[in-house]
Amino acid sequence: MSPIPVTLIAGYLGAGKTTVVNHLLSDTHGMRICVLVNDFGEIALDADLIENRSGDTLALSNGCMCCTIGDDFYDAIDRILRLDPRPEHLVIETSGVADPFKVGQIALAEPDLTLQGVVVVVDAVNFGASLADAFLGETLRNQIATAGLVLVTKSDIAPQGALKQLRATLAELAPEALRLVADYGRVPAEMLLEPLALRLRRDAPHAGHGGHHHDHGAEYRGWVYRGDGVADPAALDALLKAAIPGLYRLKGLMPLSDGGWCSFHRAGAQSDRRPATPPKGQGRAVAVGLADRFDPAQLQSAWDAILRNA
Known part of the structure; x- marks a missing residue:
């Protein structure tokens, strides 16, 4: 049996992860996707899309489903691997303070899963202030350093100067990552589910390149x-x-x-x-x-x- 492809969606609290997941679950992509979240009660799904509820699982009419992580991440993964039929893709929405590096290592270690990539959601309005915060800054840097794709949300309401500075900051922190403007959390499912470059390394956690770097990423x-x-x-x-x-x-x-x-x-x-x-x-x-x-x-x-x- 082929391993299930896995995509991680990370980002700090309020960045817009849940909005992105909501659009993905409501999308007509034709795939049987399972989304594993901390609490699907926060996802405002259309009631007509929910086929039934069973404990900590929502079955959706489009073939997708949404499960909560609960107290045991490993138990949640095990439950998903026992599903019949198996999902065609697993999306894991991490908590706002989670380190995608650590969650990604779990996915890499499970033979029935294959890690496709890490998507990090960035709030164009608040990211700059959060990055400068002594407590939050290190968490955000670690998240961004792991990203294969950075989704920039709220660009439509961000001051022009803040958006320009954000682009420069992302080019410095994650020069190899693709960047996609995702206003209102609308992202083509293909961009989330297709393979991304994996950056689960901590030898250079903040994308440093010995005093220089080249921005090979692009904003889409x-x-x-x-x-x-x-x-x-x-x-x-x-x-x-x-x-x-x-x-x-x-x-x-x-x-x-x-x-x-x-x-x-x-x-x-x-x-x-x-x-x-x-x-x-x-x-x-x-x-x-x-x-x-x-x-x-x-x-x-x-x-x-x-x-x-x-």
């Missing part, structure tokens, strides 16, 4: 479509080849106006479209692009132009 912005629209094949093909500034990836599963469904994928200048089995839910598309050049509104306008009403 996401776009998501879910709906009953039907795509015109020729128009979709044209969009997959169109020059869209800053676009990093575009992928999805959509019905076509000439019948049937297709899956499509664009990465850089390469694109592909092929027939696909219809899913249970609506059509879906996600895109990720460089934050300083990619305009989600521009892509939305181009996307609307290829759709016909179902």
Whole structure:
């Protein structure tokens, strides 16, 4: 039996971890995901999505589930490994003061799990003050140093100066990590669940590089479509080849106006479209692009132009 992929979601109290998890659980990604949290009572799931409750487990109508860690993390992992059917992906939301390094070591040591990466959520409004705090600063530095992906939340309400300083700080603390602007906690599921570079090392806990470093990370912005629209094949093909500034990836599963469904994928200048089995839910598309050049509104306008009403 193949190991279950694991993604850790970390970040200090109030950073927006629970909002990110809520969107992931409510998403129509088509995967059987289990999310392990400290207390799912904090996750404001739509009541229509909850199929049933059983003790410390919520079963959701989209095939996902949410379990609480309770007093014993190892016991919670054991319960998940005994589920039938097994989850296709496990997401662990750590506590606000947890060190992802230590939780990640547990996942690496379990043969039935395979660690995909660590996502750290950063609050653009309060991170600077928290980092300067003598008590909190070390915790935040340890969290950021472990990240393969940093999600920046509340950028829409952060002062311009604070956001600029945050970008510089993240480039210094985690120069290799990808960075994604995630206003309102909306993140394409693919960005959370795909493999990330693992940084579970403590030989250089604060991303130091002997007096110098290079910022190889990049800041991204996401776009998501879910709906009953039907795509015109020729128009979709044209969009997959169109020059869209800053676009990093575009992928999805959509019905076509000439019948049937297709899956499509664009990465850089390469694109592909092929027939696909219809899913249970609506059509879906996600895109990720460089934050300083990619305009989600521009892509939305181009996307609307290829759709016909179902």
